[in-house]
Structures are given as C-alpha cells and as structure tokens.
Amino acid sequence: MSALTSLDRPNSYIGRSVPRPNAKRLLAGRGRYVTDIVLPRMLHVAYVRSPYAHARIVSIDAQAARDMPGVKLVATGQDLARLCTPWVGTMEHFKGMKSPPQLPLPIDKVVWSGQAVVAVVADTRALAEDAAEAVSIEFEELPAVIDIDAAREPGSAVISPELGNNLCFHGKIDTGGVDDVFASAAYIVEEEFRFGRHTAVTLEPRAIVADYDASEPRLTVHHATQTPYQFQDIYSRHYGIPESCVRVIAPDIGGSFGMKLHMYHEDMAVVGLSIMLGRPVKFVADRVESFVSDIHARDHRVRARMAADADGTILAMDVEDVTAIGAFSAYPRTSVVEGNQVYRLMGAPYRFRNYRADLQVVFQNKVQMSQYRAVGHPIACAVTERLVDMIAEKAARDVFEIRSRNLIADDAYPCTSPTGYQFEALSHHACLAKLRQMMDYDRLRAEQAELRTRGIHRGIGIATFVEITNPGPAFYGVGGARISSQDGAIIKITPSGDVRCLISVTELGQGTETIIGQIVAEHLGVDRDRIKVITGDTETTPHGGATYACRGAGIGGETALQAARKLKENVLSVAAAILQEAPANLDIQNGWIVEAATLQQRIELSEIARIVYFRSDTLPPGTQAQLSVAHHYAPQGYPFAFTNGVQGCHLELDVETGTVNILKSWVVEDCGRIINPLLVDEQIRGGVVQGLGAAFFEECVYGDNGQLTNGSLADYLVPMAVEMPDIEIAHVETLTFDTQLGAKGVGEAGTAAASAAALNAVNDAMAPFGGSIAQLPMTPARILKALGHI
Amino acid sequence: MNELVNVSMTVNGSQVSRSIAPRDTLADFLRQSLELTGTHTGCEMGVCGACLVVVDGRVVHSCLMFAVQAGGSVIETVEGMTERAAIADLQEAFHQRNALQCGFCTAGMLMTAYSLLSQPGIPTRAEIRDALSGNYCRCTGYEAIVDAIENVARLRNAALPERTREEASA
Numbered sequence: 001m002s003a004l005t006s007l008d009r010p011n012s013y014i015g016r017s018v019p020r021p022n023a024k025r026l027l028a029g030r031g032r033y034v035t036d037i038v039l040p041r042m043l044h045v046a047y048v049r050s051p052y053a054h055a056r057i058v059s060i061d062a063q064a065a066r067d068m069p070g071v072k073l074v075a076t077g078q079d080l081a082r083l084c085t086p087w088v089g090t091m092e093h094f095k096g097m098k099s100p101p102q103l104p105l106p107i108d109k110v111v112w113s114g115q116a117v118v119a120v121v122a123d124t125r126a127l128a129e130d131a132a133e134a135v136s137i138e139f140e141e142l143p144a145v146i147d148i149d150a151a152r153e154p155g156s157a158v159i160s161p162e163l164g165n166n167l168c169f170h171g172k173i174d175t176g177g178v179d180d181v182f183a184s185a186a187y188i189v190e191e192e193f194r195f196g197r198h199t200a201v202t203l204e205p206r207a208i209v210a211d212y213d214a215s216e217p218r219l220t221v222h223h224a225t226q227t228p229y230q231f232q233d234i235y236s237r238h239y240g241i242p243e244s245c246v247r248v249i250a251p252d253i254g255g256s257f258g259m260k261l262h263m264y265h266e267d268m269a270v271v272g273l274s275i276m277l278g279r280p281v282k283f284v285a286d287r288v289e290s291f292v293s294d295i296h297a298r299d300h301r302v303r304a305r306m307a308a309d310a311d312g313t314i315l316a317m318d319v320e321d322v323t324a325i326g327a328f329s330a331y332p333r334t335s336v337v338e339g340n341q342v343y344r345l346m347g348a349p350y351r352f353r354n355y356r357a358d359l360q361v362v363f364q365n366k367v368q369m370s371q372y373r374a375v376g377h378p379i380a381c382a383v384t385e386r387l388v389d390m391i392a393e394k395a396a397r398d399v400f401e402i403r404s405r406n407l408i409a410d411d412a413y414p415c416t417s418p419t420g421y422q423f424e425a426l427s428h429h430a431c432l433a434k435l436r437q438m439m440d441y442d443r444l445r446a447e448q449a450e451l452r453t454r455g456i457h458r459g460i461g462i463a464t465f466v467e468i469t470n471p472g473p474a475f476y477g478v479g480g481a482r483i484s485s486q487d488g489a490i491i492k493i494t495p496s497g498d499v500r501c502l503i504s505v506t507e508l509g510q511g512t513e514t515i516i517g518q519i520v521a522e523h524l525g526v527d528r529d530r531i532k533v534i535t536g537d538t539e540t541t542p543h544g545g546a547t548y549a550c551r552g553a554g555i556g557g558e559t560a561l562q563a564a565r566k567l568k569e570n571v572l573s574v575a576a577a578i579l580q581e582a583p584a585n586l587d588i589q590n591g592w593i594v595e596a597a598t599l600q601q602r603i604e605l606s607e608i609a610r611i612v613y614f615r616s617d618t619l620p621p622g623t624q625a626q627l628s629v630a631h632h633y634a635p636q637g638y639p640f641a642f643t644n645g646v647q648g649c650h651l652e653l654d655v656e657t658g659t660v661n662i663l664k665s666w667v668v669e670d671c672g673r674i675i676n677p678l679l680v681d682e683q684i685r686g687g688v689v690q691g692l693g694a695a696f697f698e699e700c701v702y703g704d705n706g707q708l709t710n711g712s713l714a715d716y717l718v719p720m721a722v723e724m725p726d727i728e729i730a731h732v733e734t735l736t737f738d739t740q741l742g743a744k745g746v747g748e749a750g751t752a753a754a755s756a757a758a759l760n761a762v763n764d765a766m767a768p769f770g771g772s773i774a775q776l777p778m779t780p781a782r783i784l785k786a787l788g789h790i
Numbered sequence: 791m792n793e794l795v796n797v798s799m800t801v802n803g804s805q806v807s808r809s810i811a812p813r814d815t816l817a818d819f820l821r822q823s824l825e826l827t828g829t830h831t832g833c834e835m836g837v838c839g840a841c842l843v844v845v846d847g848r849v850v851h852s853c854l855m856f857a858v859q860a861g862g863s864v865i866e867t868v869e870g871m872t873e874r875a876a877i878a879d880l881q882e883a884f885h886q887r888n889a890l891q892c893g894f895c896t897a898g899m900l901m902t903a904y905s906l907l908s909q910p911g912i913p914t915r916a917e918i919r920d921a922l923s924g925n926y927c928r929c930t931g932y933e934a935i936v937d938a939i940e941n942v943a944r945l946r947n948a949a950l951p952e953r954t955r956e957e958a959s960a
Contacts (some may be wrong), residue, residue, distance in 0.1 A: 019885050019888060021887075023885055023890055023893065024881075024882075024885055024892060025889065026892075027884055027885060028869075029828020029868035029872060030828065031827075033827075033830075033894065035827075036821070038825075126813065186853070200928075202892075202894075203830070203832045203895050203926060203927070203928055204830070204891070205832075236925055254830070254832075254893070255892045255928045255929060256892075412860060486816035508891070509892035509893060510890060510891055511888075541828065629813070641937070644858070665923070678888050679888060682888050682930055682934055683931065685931035685933050686929045686930050688931055689930075689931035689932065701828070712833070712837075713835065713837040717866045718926055719920040719923075719929070720923050720924075720926060721918075721923060721927075722919045722922070722923040723933050724931060726933055
C-alpha cells in the first residue's frame, strides 16, 4: 500500500488529471461558437477584395450592387473613416519603430492582395456575395514590394512614402567582444536559415457579430477572440463609445493560437457597419478569406554564426535576422514582437556570454505578420540548435554531450542571458538526462547504424529550448499598448453554497475553466462539482489580460488562488461568529466548516450561506458577511517566468523521394507546478504537431507579384493524423517562487522546439550523403535538393 | 439562383420540409434552416471533415452536397446520435482522454470514429490514423483522439459474445 500523497487530501485537485466539465457540451454538438450565433434582424457582410498586392484605388462604382436583391448597405473606406479613428501598430519601447496609420477599409490604395476594399451588407451572406460581384473597382497597379532584400535597397518602391523607406524597425544587441572571440575560436560554424510564412489555420475561421443600439447607446460584440477586454477598449476608443457601453462576449472559440487577438480590418469594419445600420451585422471569414487576411507568422531569413573552442565549448553567437511583416505593423501588439523574441532568445539555454545580433523588420506587400503560437521561439530554437549540432560535428562530440557541456548548470540560477533575460530557475540538465533515458538514445544510435548498412536512413534530432511565460507589464504595457498583464476574479458563494468564479482569463479549449475550478476548489475547500467558472464576457468578468503568451495558468491561476483564499477568510470569519469560535481554529473541507485540528464537521457551507443571505438577523450585531470577493493579481518580481525543456525527434528519410516519415517525438518540459497533467500533456502534443507542421508542410507560397498561390486547405498542407507520430512526454517541476501557485506557462513549449528537433533529425539522416538543409518547411523537393538529387 | 424549391428529408428521425435555395449546401441547410449547429464548416471544400454527417448510412461531407440532393434521404447529425446514445461510449472516451480542445472538429471526428468502429475487429493505431486522414484538428495533435477511439474499439470488442469476438478478429 503506497503512502498517502498530497492528492489524497479532500478537495486536492492541483496536480490531478481531471477531465474538462465544459467539454461534454462540445462533444454533444452543443458548442456555441460565434459562427453559430443568430440575432434578430441580423445582416451579413461580404467584402470585395483587392486582386493586386499594391495598387491605387482610382474609383469605386457600387451602384449596381446597391440595386441587388437583399442589399442593405454598401460601404467604402471613406464611409467608415467618418466613424472610426485610425490606429497605428507601434510600441514605444521598440525605439525608432514606425508603421502607417490604418483604417477599417482603405481609401486611396491597397497594400496586399486580398485586402478588403468595399463592404456589402445584405440579408444573407449569399446575397451579399452576389452583390459584391457587382461592385466595380478601378485600380492602378503599383510595383509590389515582395523580396526582403529588394525592399531595403535604395530606390526600391516605398509602400508608405511618408515613412521614408520600407524598414519598420532596426534593433541591435551587442555584448561586445564578439569579433575577438570569432578571430581566435577553434571552430566556427555558420548557416543561412529560411523560415517560411505560415498561418494559424484555426478550424473555426474568424467570426464576429456586432450589434449596435443607438438608443442607449450600446455596442455588443460577439467576437471569436481570446482577448475580449482588449477589443472592448479598442472598439470604445476608435468608435468613440464610452467603455461602459461596450460589451465584448467571447463564447466557444474554434481555435485561436494567438491569431484571434489581433485587430483585423474586416472585424473593425463590422462594428462600423452595425453603427451605420443600427442592426446586428455578422462576418465569418471563409477559408480563402482566412488565408489572405488572418495574420501570418515567421517569414525570417537568419544568417548566424557560432564559435566554439577546441573541446566544443560554445563561446559566442553572431546573428542577423531579417523578417518581413506585410505592409504595416499589426495592432495593438505590433509585428516586431516576433523578431524581438527571435534575437533575444537565441542561445538562451547556453552559458556563453558574447552575443551580437541585428534585427531588421521589413515592410512588404503581403498580409500582415504577427504573433502566432510560440512567437519567435521556433526560429531562435532552430537556429541555435542546428548550430550546436554543427559545432558537435566539427568537435566530434555527440549531440547530448555537446549540450551537457554547454547548457547553463541547474544550480547556476538565478542568472541572466547575454540578451538580458532574467532566469529564476531552469532545469536543462535534468530535462536532458530524462530525455536521453526516455528515447533509449544509445539503442536508437545503434539501430541507426545498423539500418544504414541496409540503406534505411533514420535521423535522430534533439533541441533544447527556453520559453517565455507569465509576461508582466514589460511585455506590452511599457510600450504604451493597452494590454493588461494583470487578471481579475470575482468569486461568490450562492445561497445554496455553490461557488461561481468569474475570471478574466479565457477558455480556448485548452482548459482554463477547468484549472481555475481546480484551484478555487482546492483553496476554498469545496468539491469542484460545486464550482462554476465563467469567462469571456466583459460585462460580467473583471478586466484582465485574458489568454495570451502563456499566462492563463500562471497569472490567472494565481489570481484565482488569491481570490479563493480571501473568500475563505471571509467565510471563516462569519462561521466563527456563528460558532463562537476563533477563525484560526476553523477550516473548510468538502463544503463543510470543520475544526482545523480534528477535521470534525461543524456546519455546512450551504448553511452559512443560508444564514448570511436569509437570516442575517441571527448573526451577532455588526456582522456584515462578505460571501463575494473581487480580487486582482498583477505579476511582480521577474518580468517573465521562463520555462525550459528539450525535445527529441526520430524519423526515417526516403532518400529517393525526399519524403520523411516521423516515427516518434519526445518532450521533457518544465512548466513549474502542473495543475492538471492531462491538460498540460495535450497542450504539449498539440504544440508539437503545430511545430511539425511548420517543419514539413506549412508555407504560404507567394508569387513574384505578391499573389498567395496556395490559399486553400487543398493547397496549403496542414499536419493530419496519418503523418503525425505518437508523442511521449515527461516533466521536471521547477516552481516559480514569484507566486504562491508556482505555475508557469506551457502553451508554446511543444511548438517552440519541435521544428528544431525535426531539422536536426533530417540533417542527421542526411549525414552519410554530405547534404544539409536549413530551410523550413523541409519539403521533399528541398530535401532532394539538399541531397544533390535535383 | 434565389428561386426557392421545396425539399423534404428525414433528419435525426424527424421528417422535415423546407423551402430553400437550390444552391444551399446540406451543411448550410442543417446549420441555418434546421439550427443543427453541431455540424460545422471549416473549409467548405471537403478537406477538413468538420461537416461530416451520416446520409443514408454513409458518412459524407455535408459541405460538398447540395441540400436538394439530399431530398428523400435519411440524415443523422451529432445531435441525433447523441439523443439516441449511438456514440455515448465514444463521447465518454473522448471526454476522459481529453481528445478535444476547442471542439470544432469533434463532431466530424465522432462521425469518422462511428463509421470506422462499425466495421468488425479492433483497428490498429495506424488504421485509426489512416481513417482520420480526412479530419483536421489543430488543437490536440491527434494522439488523444487515436487513443480514445482505440479504447472504445477494445471496450466494444470485449463486450461482444466470445464467438463473435473470434470471428471479428479472424
């Protein structure tokens, strides 16, 4: 019989794999997504989009469309500009950053192919699309700026002439001493990496229903977003509606991954159209519209060098990253964050101190690029980890050994990276050792050697990573963006003794409501079945950051923990008055007030609630029971809670066809306190598969004229079940002491290093042929080229 | 194009008749005319599997079929299957294994699983992955879905009388 663990205490839910209460509804087909929402008198919008990547709008003739059946409104950029103030996607802490002002629909020129130009509102979407066909727009095509080098050449066409050139941001980091290190290093490796543009491809496309009622006035927006408070603020400020009159509701969301927290022109226009019509207006992007208007991500060319001494100790990195972001920087989070994280996360797991990097963020005539899951991490990780493998090869060291030699020691914390990131405590060596054991690495290597003699080419790749989680105000707030890093919760006990927790972190299917319920149940002392967690409505929940950048568990969870403890104090205070006992002698377990020392049940929580709500006359004079609390928590201490981990990838390469069969993936991850292992592991698995998608399949392919050539799910390849491996996961738990909960984020971990491990594995498989590859996705054609076969 | 036509079919056991536009897809008809929003559309070109429903006993993409083509057919959606508890074990296994996150692909996944497990025997993991090759899920990474379906296959097989079980595995 095993000893009792902390999980054997009553109401011990933190650390327990429990399923999600809200998933049953989704399984029964009773989800309520924005796509499903129908309001009385609701109209539908379709957009006429630009066929050109860069063109002047000469004229718009919409009369024929206005005469079409069911059409209620045809609106242009000019019409919406009368209602909506422009926005600019810059942040002050990115010094010298620039971006042009944007409006819902353009007035004089289009800057990417697929940009919405005219809005047609009709009784049904089909009628709106019919009428959109009848809108005639005369364009004068301008030279399209596509290539990142051409965009920066003197004399290049400038997309926004008022900005002077096509450079959005130029950043530099230099610790000094890099040239000297490279001059005397025993080994120098260098590579030019290319990372294709890819996109989120959420299964539910973007969807929004705006409903403006001028009589109050009142704007209600049903919005498939992860950040309702941010949009409440944006709609209020840009449309001049008092914030208290703007309500944003985010119901069930069919996937987001960072894509649904940016300002989209079509979405902003929908609000204006509803104001113009005084009726609800709905927009649901179809799949083609998603490809040409959802944010894209990555799109980096990185030239990087690494220096090491004769025994393989890494000494320095020198990096140049050029990334292209479309014609402007996204709002309100900007399009510099990814590049910023790329050049600050380079080499983060390792001990070396000399680092130099140059980041150029370039405008071009493509759809906007901005934050998507694991922002910047996969780029920094793939570049670093491939260079580490190249050093290993030169120094004749095994890939595990080279990392053991260079990773920051597990007892060296706290410490700071060369780029200024402060690490509280990481566990690279513990993770690496665990991975080696899980993979049965020595056996895999022996098998690889044996199979090579039979013409079967398997590759083994590993990649360590550092992940940014629990961002404080240093992330957005300091740059002037009105994006909160704090969260708020209201917890109340109902007259029946049930518990309702209204909290600002949002549910995207990752399990926010479940873990918040677990935390409240444990810290209040009630059964989790009695707790209802409510999220995603600015009308009922306190203002907060919601869900982005891996903050839900670490910051939202801590908010819930502190709120629950505060409520418990209130409950015990009134219970003590009723029982004529000192509060310190009481506790709550299983919904009962118990003697703290003996756990003997004294009075049920439901009975306390009954007395407080209905028989306050029986309480001692002066007692004012507070069975609801509102509590906010803003992260303090470290600016970010960094996590770490390591991934392994095993695959088989068909050297004749260039196709890759991924055999297995492994992840060892340290996200601090694990609240629900089931949900954490599934976050990691989903993340790994997104990373493998980027590694092998996903790329937005543009023609020279700026046309997206594969904007459908038949042409843009996403990872499907049949190509994906089983993924084995293990954990190391290094708590953060910045919070009582000790949890950090885990949402980016899978994506952060999966493509890097795959890149190293493919190169490992190709090693006998002398080829190498440094471009993602690693398509069969690129692999065959690397092998010299084509 | 917008002239309405009458169409009748059996949906989730009930006879329904509506006047619809000939260009309405079966998916739009189910979602908009009948308010059966458990069926989703993700790509509207038969790739993602979010719109799968059962038409006359076969699992089909409701986005690739016009509603008028389904006149006289017998249709079943996730709502109908849930009501008659036809996939209760699959739903329970998906829940316990957390084989869904956002839930947008889930109805389609359940349809594919329903169809796969209507065949005798216990499919291998590779066979389950192959059967799911037309169902896109961006959240889970698929493994939990494969696990859940595999678990149900085993449970169903174990519940069979011994002789049937042998035949099924033969």
